[in-house]
Amino acid sequence: MSQTCAQLLLRLLEAYEVDTVFGIPGVHTIELYRALGEGPIRHITPRHEQGAGFMADGYARASGRPAACFIITGPGMTNIATAMGQALADSVPMLVISSVNRRNTLGRGQGRLHELPNQQQTLAGVSVFSHTLHDPAALPEIMARAFAIFRGARPGPVHIEIPIDLFDAPVADNLPRPIEVFPPAPAPAAIARAAEWLSQAERPLLLLGGGCVAAPEAARALVDRLQAPALTTINAKGVLGLDHPLDLGATMSLPAARALAADADIILALGTELGETDYDLVFDEGFHLNGRLIRVDIDPQQLGRNQCADLAMVADASETIAALLQALPERREADGRAVGTRQALALHKDPDLAPYVPLYATLQATLPNAILVGDSTGPVYAGNFLASLPTPRRWFNSATGYGTLGYGLPAALGAALACPEQPVVALVGDGGVQFVLGELGTARDLSYPVAVLIWNNQGYDEIRRYMAMHAVPQLGVDLTAPDFADLASAFNCRYRAVGNPASLGEALAQLGEETSPLLIEVDAAAWMSTLQ
Incomplete structure (x- = not known):
């Protein structure tokens, strides 16, 4: 046979x-x-x-x-x-x-x-x-x-x-039985030392990365046990739930969060590469850890990169969190560092972020259970700071890591196929979406009600502003976008044009009424003018 x-x-x-x-x-x-x-x-x-x-x-x-x-x-x-x-x-x-x-x-x-x-x-x-x-x-x-x-x-x-x-x-014609793989667990001696350091810490800090997304309940229990402020990377959004009082989000590039990190005496970094696209989005190498660093990563090579650890464990983040919860004493007394840092961050008042606050408030109010999939575009850069999610795996984008354009639309389709019971919103720019316009045909064929929210700022605005900041001639960044209404019609997709939070909410509310994709074109200039 x-x-x-x-x-x-x-x-x-x-x-x-x-x-x-x-x-x-x-x-x-x-x-x-x-x-x-x-x-x-x-x-x-x-x-x-x-x-x-x-x-x-x-x-x-x-x-x-x-x-x-x-x-x-x-x-x-x-x-x-x-x-x-x-x-x-x-x-x-x-x-x-x-x-x-x-x-x-x-x-x-x-x-x-x-x-x-x-x-x-x-x-x-x-x-x-x-x-x-x-x-x-x-x-x-x-x-x-x-x-x-x-x-x-x-x-x-x-x-x-x-x-x-x-x-x-x-x-x-024989099929070997698939092997069952268990991820590595932390060494007991390392857990004992980490628990000792954390229990004696005066100003502990947690850095939670994408390696923690498989154990959100345990991660929340650990943060609550330590009563320590937590910085969660972009790929860890939602690990601590919606608006957790100790979750400071992915704010590691901002002065208040950096001051908190520099002042911490014990830092526990779980499943994070401590890389530039999470910790240094302003590209000045200004994120510093002066306290003792306990670092946990499933990749031994990663333990030697970016930040030197005082205690390094080659282990799965979920296994490590479970072991620490058994080894740590009872809940610590709360302190005010998270509250003070959040007040100092004042994200909703930041002039670069404030225009996008109504966008995420509208998404939360209209589609609270949506998976938000982003490209490299202004609303996504802002959302990496602003967005708060109830669970992990509901926020991911290409504005971090490799940083490609054209990711948002097809990745959103993949998310819709994986989780057909949840609404999915692709957050894209008019420049980035032109990399993958053909995938609107795939979206039409799939018949999933995916919302494609196009932030139309007439070109590559993030690069345009970066050029202006560095006194570089603004060449190659002004684009003529297609007529998105005609494009939607050609692909048998629904279309709505919006220019303010109220009209965006009305458009998003129509997502589940039909199974065809919904293109929502946001006139960025009109949006900004209504918020001034």
């Missing part, structure tokens, strides 16, 4: 509970589609392979489960590389299965269709690992490696390329 390599791949995906594949069929991948048509895994066709990667990214962030991408040789892989780079920067699991030319032609430079000199090497830089399959019998082992990383290490994109002459190659 035997099966083909392509059939084995689909059976392994099912065994690892992958239920969604994003991809565009090509002549080099049709055998994958023969096998795909035989099983229950659904296939979503984007309009570009970059969109496939962004959709898989949004699916994983919203659900916590990896999706797969089926991508053709050569241009398909270079198209998806940007999406893989964003997922790698933000530790998002993504399984990319690609074809590659026949084994006896690899590296020979014969001008074959879709040929690259070394496709595996090209994609290795945006992968946790990239592997070329030479023996179909080795596929279960390579898949086991991929899911061991997804479940027990710092996740990211995994690339497995299969030569086209192997897709229909016979392989034994």
Whole structure:
């Protein structure tokens, strides 16, 4: 008894509970589609392979489960590389299965269709690992490696390329049982020392990163036990719930939060890379920790980057929080540092943030359970400071990490596929959305009521203002946007034009009335004028 390599791949995906594949069929991948048509895994066709990667990214962030991408040789892989780079920067699991030319032609430079000199090497830089399959019998082992990383290490994109002459190659008809992976737990001696330091601290501080999103209840219990102010990164938004009194959000780039951090005597950093796009958004290297740093990360290499730890644990953040809760004494006395810092931050009065306060108030009032997926655009930059979410996995964007444009719309579609019971809003700019306008066709095909909120400021306004700040001629930043009303009509989408919070609320309230996507164009100039 035997099966083909392509059939084995689909059976392994099912065994690892992958239920969604994003991809565009090509002549080099049709055998994958023969096998795909035989099983229950659904296939979503984007309009570009970059969109496939962004959709898989949004699916994983919203659900916590990896999706797969089926991508053709050569241009398909270079198209998806940007999406893989964003997922790698933000530790998002993504399984990319690609074809590659026949084994006896690899590296020979014969001008074959879709040929690259070394496709595996090209994609290795945006992968946790990239592997070329030479023996179909080795596929279960390579898949086991991929899911061991997804479940027990710092996740990211995994690339497995299969030569086209192997897709229909016979392989034994036995399916190895998927391995069950438990993430690493902290060393008892390290927990004892950390608990001792934290219990004796006079001014403790918590830094909670995206590694904590799997254990929001435990994270809240730890913050309440320590009664310590907490700075939560952009990817950790919602971990402490809506408006937690000790949650200071992702304000690490602002003077008041930096003063709090510099004054802390013990800092506990859980599942955060302590990187620039969370802690230094003003790019002045002004975030300093003077107290003793306890650092927990599932990636041992990360423990040596950005900030030197006094106590470092290679461990899963959730396991560590659970162990600390057992080791720490009873609840500490409350202090006023969080209240004082919040008053000093005065986010709602900040002139750069204040125009966006009504936007997030309207979203919260109209769609309180929405997943908000952002591109690199002004409202998203502001929302990284302002937005407060009731649970994790409801706020993510490409304004952090790799910082690509074109992410918001396709990633929002991935989130809608992962969580069809929740409303989804894509927050995009008129410049960034033009990278991926074709994905409006995907949105129409899916028939999910996704809101695409387009902040139209006539070009790349963030770069325009940055140029002005540095006395650089404002070249290349003024764009002519398409007529979004006509565009919506062409894609059979609904359309609303708004210019103030009241009209935005009215538009958002219509989201669930039909299943078609809803384009909401916000005239940024009109919005700003109504708030002056």
